[in-house]
Amino acid sequence: RINPDRLWRDLHETCEWGKGERWGPGETDIGMSRLALSDADKSARDWFVATTKSLGCKVKIDAMGNIFAIRPGRKDGPPTYAGSHMDTQPTGGRYDAGILGVHAGIEALKTMNDHNIETEYSTGVINWTNEEGARFPQSMISSGVWAGAVTLEKAYSLAEVGAGTATQRSELERIGYLGSLEASYKVNPLGAHFELHIEQGPILESSDRKIGAVEGVQAYRWYTITVRGRDCHTGTTDFRNRSDAMLTAAKLILHSHNKAAELGCLASTGILSLKPGSTNTVPGFVQFSLDMRSKEDQKLIDLENALRSDFAQIAAGDEIDSINKVGTKGRGCSVQWVMDTDSPATKFHEDCIECVEASAKDMLGVSAESKIQRMTSGAGHDSVYTSRRAPTAMIFVPCRDGVSHNPSEYCSPEDCANGAQVLLGAMLHYDRL
């Protein structure tokens, strides 16, 4: 069995790097702000490398800064990995962000060492770079490069959100994690990939389940939408003579929400910027992010197609679903779509899912039946890309109120330990397969 206290202690120790907002009185009631490739991320990486080396692991770093720590097994061949990531949202928590997943992997290796467990094949832990897509706005981009789904050029040139000029490449160099190993499943294959993660949603908690055996991930697409109108004076320009990019953006955001609700999808805007940014100037330029999700690829495409045509009409000033009222029609704006991320619906490997279930049953015993649930992830994870090139599955544990991407995100010590235990068991089950 894994050591729950050691896991909890290690996890919160590394959360010193990139501490965020305090949300409660407790010692660990502090969120995280460890953006990918920041100084805090470097410190967490240095800890990861030193710790896994001290456990006797061989450590490899690839051209995207992905770190692979390998504990030798009896035979040669691609290792069975636990993988996740240590970067976080700007106002994230201590569990998402794959912090829990990485720590549980390390705890699994420590437990194998404690009990001198010999595995058939090697086992290991991976820390993937920039899973969140928060600072550099494409999620899971480095496992994407590894899987051959994203080109190295695109990943290297990806620039940070906001006013800064850093790219992923410049930051990898700056913090010393631009490795020499090619980022590729061909030269660096995985035997299997298991990822422990908090659910980030309310399903397990509300149905009183302990372990989610994740079968796949819903589809999602990210776009940057640019609305162009004309700067003009707020006091002297009547509504008819405006091309108000902010008002238009407000309509598009509201409409994307209504349409997604109608089609049973999700749509969200997390970033918005405008120009010129003065109280008495109607903005001629607005840019915002649009994150659309659905369990089914086709539904996501239906939503996108509907929005593409509706956005054009709304921006032109045509009445749609009472969004443009008669009498307030202006001169219209233009709308442009640029795709940032395209992650189709993913199905994980049945063998791996069964290893997760078997391991969960080992742990939960008689109560297993009512405490394990197969489910689909609402969020993307590096497992989306590993599943294209290696047998993959995920393990979910409950988090309080289903809250994530929030400083107050919380997963109890017991649930963290359960997750790590199931992770270890799943790796060993798979190794024996």
Place this chain on the structure above:
Amino acid sequence: RINPDRLWRDLHETCEWGKGERWGPGETDIGMSRLALSDADKSARDWFVATTKSLGCKVKIDAMGNIFAIRPGRKDGPPTYAGSHMDTQPTGGRYDAGILGVHAGIEALKTMNDHNIETEYSTGVINWTNEEGARFPQSMISSGVWAGAVTLEKAYSLAEVGAGTATQRSELERIGYLGSLEASYKVNPLGAHFELHIEQGPILESSDRKIGAVEGVQAYRWYTITVRGRDCHTGTTDFRNRSDAMLTAAKLILHSHNKAAELGCLASTGILSLKPGSTNTVPGFVQFSLDMRSKEDQKLIDLENALRSDFAQIAAGDEIDSINKVGTKGRGCSVQWVMDTDSPATKFHEDCIECVEASAKDMLGVSAESKIQRMTSGAGHDSVYTSRRAPTAMIFVPCRDGVSHNPSEYCSPEDCANGAQVLLGAMLHYDRL
């Protein structure tokens, strides 16, 4: 008569300081970006001081950096001034911004010198500080301090929009324009205040008039609206479980527009910022500016009262005018209003308006009747505050397409000259009163 070429040359010469975006091929087809108290503003001020001194003026600078250049008359007593401002919007033009108004005032003094005109009382030109309220978000704040309507503390501590930390006081000190004279109508009274400005709207142009005799300014209020929700994951949180501050802000902006249209008022949002700013995090915090205007104070109050109650309902998720659709209701957000500017409707002084009309008639001769129009200004100007403490009126000239607060704003050399001529005449008419 004023010298049209000299006026045009001087105006575009000083537009070298704070050059903005090019919008056309011509030599002067470049917008302005001369934010209040910036280095470019300092250069324009230095030019103003040097030029008016070379004309024999006495120059005074008050504690808000307002500059008063005085050409002595026969008798003692408060001077008859032409006043406006040389700061601009971040993407402004060459005429608004009181650039034209200040230059026309200087041209008026030059013309008096050219013809050795002696006035009964002194005459002068004023450059008011931060009329635009773009960098430091309260418009006309320095004439407001002079008029006793804004406290010096409030004006000094006003911080710049965005990430910077400068205040009006720190920037006044930095550029060397924190004067020793008290900013007050009591110690530094005006005999009268005439302000030439482009109309910034389409009325004169579309009715083929040459001169607007401005009777007053519509009422306006600026608020900063803060919407607070809860950060959460865009992929794992269904709509029912969200407190989406961005979606709520979009609804409020749209509703403010619809309600203003219904009540015959204006409402506009020119600034919006959100936190944390990540594609896959639903923002828990949004702040935006709300600029509301009406010709009548009571109508503006009616609009504000309606929006205060509707905003609260919309944020709570109640259905209003089909803005919140059934089935997409979340957990609600909170809304907070903080007032930035309150400028009630202003009526100018009948004597001054008549001086403007008389001067325009002198210039236009037989065609005067069809070329002059009494009108109300849609935008605020320093004349709003001077009118509380001294006889005041404004002169409007047409601008192309009514466009302002835009780099491509344009006023023809002929209209600039007409404006300056009427300004000079109005000052002399008033002096003789």
